[in-house]
Amino acid sequence: MSGVETRKLPLPHDARGRVLPGDAACPGCPIPIALKVVSAVFGEKAILVIPACCTSVILGTYPGQAIKASVVHVPFASAAAVASGVSQALRSRGIKDAYVIAWAGDGGTADIGMAALSGAAERNEDIIYIMYDNEAYMNTGIQRSSSTPKGAWTTTTPTGKIENKKDVARILIAHGVPYVATSSIGYPHDLYSKLQRAKNIEGFRFIHVHAPCPPGWRFEPQYTVRVAKLAVETGLWILYEYHNGKLTLSGPSRPYIDPAKRKPVEEYIKLQGRFRAVTEDLINEIKKYVDENWHWIKKMSQ
Amino acid sequence: MVKVVKPLGDDKLPLTKPMVGVAGKTGLWRNMKPVVNVDKCTRCYQCEIYCPVNTIIVEPETGAVINYDYCKGCGLCADVCPSGAIVMVPELGE
Secondary structure, three states: OOOOOEEEEHHOOOOOOOOOOOOOOOOOHHHHHHHHHHHHHHHHHHHEOOOHHHHHHHOOOOOEEEEOOEEEEEEEEHHHHHHHHHHHHHHHHOOOOEEEEEEEEEHHHHHHHHHHHHHHHHHOOOEEEEEEEEEEEEOEEEEEOOOOOOOOOOOOOOOOOOOOOHHHHHHHHHHOOOOEEEEEOOOHHHHHHHHHHHHOOOEEEEEEOOOOOOHHOOHHHHHHHHHHHHHHHOOOOOEEEEEEEEEEEEEEHHHHHHHHOOOOOHHHHOOOOOHOOOOOOHHHHHHHHHHHHHHHHHHEEE | OOOOOOOOOOOOOOEEEOOOOOOHHHHHHOOEEEEEEEOOOOOEEEHHHOOOOOOEEEEOOOOOEEOOOOOOOOOOOHHHOOOOHHHHHEOOOO
């Protein structure tokens, strides 16, 4: 093909060769996609603080690691605490061109790491906390977490979870931190621009990344991106950012503020085996939950 | 990478180093293989951005090139390709 424009786009060119092939992730895993975007923004200046989660397995064991960045593997509950310590240590040594990133799953954030996270947010530590949300403890064999949505099958909720998902981004907004955002691996450019913005803000920054997991959510590995996009298109997952006390909807989510433009929730649910036991009543409850979420967004973004 | 102080010297600290293939040749996991039709490829970079194993590199001259040593055969590239230039075929033939 001749006459093709040869622009060097930041994605994927900046991410090339940073997350290395041959990692231990399952086929179709969303985590390396998000890690690729992180490494496109921060490059080798990132110090990843990773608690026990899928990523600590994916990056591999001694003597190799599948990413060109500094990685600190820490116990489950302590991601935000260790990241705070690393950030303070860098400051006292006068190292300014490094970015401390706590990279934790939903279990390490919403359940086990919640106390350390809340503490670090309250102290407004200079770290970036990224929570990739695969909506259960996937690494240990699909156990329910507080981030699992209503109606979803896990090995510890065999008939479907009864409670709604814990909204960690809203908890962090209540802490009054400088920057909170939600993103999805279905929209890498959205995640890229949010990380670029977070990079230039000082203080505690939190990004919640929606990451569909093929073995845990029971869908075929090729549909990872399709499921992630459907979550946004049905209005179940809303992309927004909160900065300086102002909430703004992000581009991919903006059309779906109008309920008529949203795709039916059933489309998202039917693609996943974990929602096989969902009844008609439960679908109505999920729809009500979506409407309530959007009501909150509308109220906040005015 | 951020410079670290090494009191024992580089070779004595058990630090991990970036390495290709920490889980071995992951291409062996594959039972379906993605095949690129370069004539149909529009160089939109979607497959390279979304490839979970970072085995695809798109260049204007060559189109999408897949590293089959590490491709796990998930089929995500074929699903996101807007022009249908990538198709999945059985690894061992029909």
